[in-house]
Amino acid sequence: MEEKSQSPSWPLRDLASIWHPFTQARTAPPPIPIVRGDGAYLYTESGEAYLDANSSWWVNLHGHSHPYIIRAIEAQMQKLQHTLFAGFTHPPAIALAERLLSLLPGKFDRIFYTDNGSTAVEAALKMVFQASKGKKGLLSFQGAYHGDTFGAMAASGRTHYNRPFWPYLFPVNTIPPPLFGREEESWEAFEMALATTDLAAFIFEPLVQASGGMRLYCSKTLAKMIKACQERGIIAIADEVMTGFGRTGSLFASPAPPDIICLAKSITGGYLPLGATAVKNSLFEKFFSPEIGAFLHGHSYTANPLACAAANANLDLLLEPACAASRARIESEHRQFQKKWKNHPKLLRCECLGTLLVLEYKTETGSYFDPLKEQLTLHFQNRGILMRPLGNVLYVLPPYCIANSELQKIYATIIETLES
Numbered sequence: 001m002e003e004k005s006q007s008p009s010w011p012l013r014d015l016a017s018i019w020h021p022f023t024q025a026r027t028a029p030p031p032i033p034i035v036r037g038d039g040a041y042l043y044t045e046s047g048e049a050y051l052d053a054n055s056s057w058w059v060n061l062h063g064h065s066h067p068y069i070i071r072a073i074e075a076q077m078q079k080l081q082h083t084l085f086a087g088f089t090h091p092p093a094i095a096l097a098e099r100l101l102s103l104l105p106g107k108f109d110r111i112f113y114t115d116n117g118s119t120a121v122e123a124a125l126k127m128v129f130q131a132s133k134g135k136k137g138l139l140s141f142q143g144a145y146h147g148d149t150f151g152a153m154a155a156s157g158r159t160h161y162n163r164p165f166w167p168y169l170f171p172v173n174t175i176p177p178p179l180f181g182r183e184e185e186s187w188e189a190f191e192m193a194l195a196t197t198d199l200a201a202f203i204f205e206p207l208v209q210a211s212g213g214m215r216l217y218c219s220k221t222l223a224k225m226i227k228a229c230q231e232r233g234i235i236a237i238a239d240e241v242m243t244g245f246g247r248t249g250s251l252f253a254s255p256a257p258p259d260i261i262c263l264a265k266s267i268t269g270g271y272l273p274l275g276a277t278a279v280k281n282s283l284f285e286k287f288f289s290p291e292i293g294a295f296l297h298g299h300s301y302t303a304n305p306l307a308c309a310a311a312n313a314n315l316d317l318l319l320e321p322a323c324a325a326s327r328a329r330i331e332s333e334h335r336q337f338q339k340k341w342k343n344h345p346k347l348l349r350c351e352c353l354g355t356l357l358v359l360e361y362k363t364e365t366g367s368y369f370d371p372l373k374e375q376l377t378l379h380f381q382n383r384g385i386l387m388r389p390l391g392n393v394l395y396v397l398p399p400y401c402i403a404n405s406e407l408q409k410i411y412a413t414i415i416e417t418l419e420s
């Protein structure tokens with residue numbers, strides 16, 4: 001079919017036909033039409049370049065249009081594009097499951113595929129609840145974000161991301177996360193929850209609460225919590241949807257082996273949607289019992305072969321020594337920036353964890369809805385950098401192919417906001 005391609009009309013055609021996620025259509029500026037990606041850059045039709053400082057919502061790992069991943073998808077496309085995954089299987093899904101199981105921290109036995117981070121979490125919760133006859137309680141951290149489906153929203157607790165849905169969410173026991181300096185308060189709340197609630201599972205984003213404001217917290221306390229849960233038969237679910245695949249330095253962030261790991265986002269390097277929930281046989285085999293029966297969950301595109309092929313190619317690149325070196329290089333650049341600017345009077349905090357750099361600005365509201373968000377977004381956009389601050393929290397989470405000169409451009413643009 002012939003494509004109408006008058007470039008100036010793209011935003012207008014978009015505005016007339018599309019409903020965008022997490023966007024107030026009445027007030028939002030028109031979206032920027034992107035026609036091409038290459039390495040760390042996204043391009044408009046007229047050639048304007050945007051440096052992708054947030055890896056396109058934390059999915060892109062090795063850069064856009066990477067020839068190795070493209071070739072893997074093309075090769076798979078020639079053979080098999082899709083098949084249902086109940087009663088059928090295919091080589092890319094099997095190879096990917098085997099490789100993930102060998103890489104995950106701790107011993108995992110099974111991969112259940114879904115389409116994205118929310119459904120990777122949703123599947124984890126449904127597995128636990130279907131298998132745990134009677135035990136219903138779920139424990140999570142205040143300020144968590146686990147996705148936008150109903151179970152994932154409930155697990156996140158009551159936050160600004162899900163306020164209209166509060167009446168429809170099942171109850172969850174939430175405790176403060178062990179933020180640095182507040183570990184004891186968190187541990188006490190954790191012990192109280194264990195003592196007073198019949199918990200089936202504990203879900204957490206390891207080491208950093210991402211959408212909740214890139215809040216870093218104490219790994220030692222989390223490790224203690226995971227172990228305490230396991231000693232009591234409470235299933236520890238690590239939501240590594242953001243942290244997985246090297247973002248925090250090591251391949252996965254969980255400081256102690258959990259019982260379930262949820263993966264998505266960077267699993268395909270940002271090429272195709274895919275989610276994965278890794279479990280142990282101790283949970284999987286509960287479904288052998290006739291009373292529990294088959295796990296009642298599945299999606300039409302479960303384990304899509306193209307997505308699995310992309311994920312396998314993504315893993316090849318991730319496991320090359322050069323990739324670990326790039327992650328270490330990014331961290332070292334971030335740390336130098338952090339060392340120099342962390343005490344700036346305009347900042348509440350400046351932290352670094354692996355390839356993630358976080359800056360929280362001092363503002364009046366200090367919330368997700370802080371007007372600084374729009375100002376910062378525009379400041380970077382006007383200088384050709386794609387950033388999406390979380391209210392007054394700005395972060396850099398780049399694809400691993402980003403060059404030092406490109407990082408320096410981002411830092412210089414941040415410094416302008418501090419020194420103006």
Ligand SMILES: Cc1ncc(COP(=O)(O)O)c(C=O)c1O
Binds near residue numbers: 116118146147264
């Ligand atoms: C930790 C975490 N879990 C789950 C999700 C949901 O992932 P998705 O947007 O792919 O549904 C996100 C998304 O930001 C996330 O950061």
